[in-house]
Amino acid sequence: MKIAVIYWSGTGNTQSMAEYIAGGIKEAGAEAEVFEVSEAPTSFEGYDKVAFGCPAMGAEVLEEDSFEPYFASVEGGLSGKPVALFGSYGWGDGEWMRSWQDRTTAAGAALFEEGLIACGEADESECADFGRRFAS
């Protein structure tokens, strides 16, 4: 089992989530490869599952300069793929994640649970548990 964990992060909160989730994946006995979005693969043939992380930015949207164009370029290839979503937010109510979940489901991906969201800094064990469950 090989899982790609792909994230964008401005101030490090979503990056920490990516690292904690990858830790949980590895604890579950699976392989995790973590990529900042600028170095991420654009095809997931070599991966059994993919986790994407991006904080709430703009007005309840994905980060628009790097992550949004990247996700737009890969979402057409997510049909049937198990996908987990995660990200940090500040003052909103998680609207960006609800929209992102709907978009991911509409792309035909097999969305894992609800996206994991963290206000500001994430809790390591909560993220690791999410990663463990995603890998099993």
Ligand SMILES: Cc1cc2nc3c(=O)[nH]c(=O)nc-3n(C[C@H](O)[C@H](O)[C@H](O)COP(=O)(O)O)c2cc1C
């Ligand atoms: C330009 C900008 C726009 C943001 N827009 C939102 C938003 O619409 N809703 C929200 O809940 N938080 C918003 N935030 C807060 C971030 O999501 C929050 O600080 C998060 O922890 C950043 O994650 P990161 O450390 O991975 O970059 C915004 C932050 C910035 C800098």
